Amino acid sequence: MKICYLPGDGIGPEIMAQALRVLDVFKKEGLNIELEEALLGGAAVDATGVPYPEATQKAARAADAVLLAAVGGPKWDVLPRPQRPERGLLGIRKDLNLFANLRPAVLYPELANASSLKPEIVAGLDIMIVRELTGDIYFGEPRGISEEGGKRVGRNTMIYNEDEIRRIAHVAFKAAQKRSKKLCSVDKMNVLETTQLWRDVVIEVSKEYPDVELSHMLVDNCAMQLVRAPKQFDVVVTGNMFGDILSDEASMLTGSIGMLPSASLDENNKGMYEPCHGSAPDIAGKNLANPLAMILSVAMMMRYTFANEAAATRIETAVKKVLAAGLRTGDIYEEGTQRVSCSE
């Protein structure tokens, strides 16, 4: 297992250190883990002047998986756009062709009070959003603001070809097979041609997965259903823009941003794994951050890139044990539990 790890900025190095401790346990038990550290984001800008330096490109391309903590912070927000940490993130996603973004939203029973919804609505919540990450209206051409007939006109193009839809559909069906074999595809086919094609192609692909029950939902209804009755969903697959919005909505159902991991995969299950949260500059360097999203990202890496379900389950079980024991970092602390630091 060749793993390139990127501690990044803010709380990044603190939470990455905890992920490395987890990997060290597996290493001591005999798993063949090779680690290489590289720079991304603000840390890379400070050292080399660019957010995604050549040395990092080399290391990331050579690895089977990339572990990323978080990038960005106010210190770099004054720089010209090409030098901002966020450009490093977009750069590595594009460079590694990470077109499939998997974001689980799980409600841990010990944290039921953290959700903004009533416990009976979210108890047992366990959703996986599969978002297409490299196409759609975010990248389509033509785009831009121009002057037409004496008026300014803003334009973006929503576009998918059938190959792009097919490959993300396969990822989603395979994810559904590993879970409860239910897949909901989200589109807006009643008004958008792109998503009519989306629906047609998803239906074609479904013929190869007769064991998975496929349903379709319009995005506006899905946004509503996620709040009304989120437990009806298991795996949800959708395009880049709808996925951006729905995955943020789903993550907030759990009320614990410090607990949510994510995976971004290419065609061969090479992936980049990172917490859903950002670099949290307000608590950086204080040993206060919740390392569980980072540690659960290691579990996703074991599951999706290395097909090591045993290791993934062990990490997830360990996280549940820590919560059951009442240990909490500040972000999920409540009365009657025990406050611990990031490294503890």
Ligand code: ATP
């Ligand atoms: P980005 O733009 O990179 O997504 P953001 O502006 O959305 O970042 P975050 O960095 O995710 O913001 O932080 C949002 C809030 O959540 C902050 O108050 C931060 O301290 C808190 N937070 C984020 N991650 C953690 C964590 N792992 N542990 C504890 N608190 C966290």
Ligand code: MG
């Ligand atoms: Mg954010």
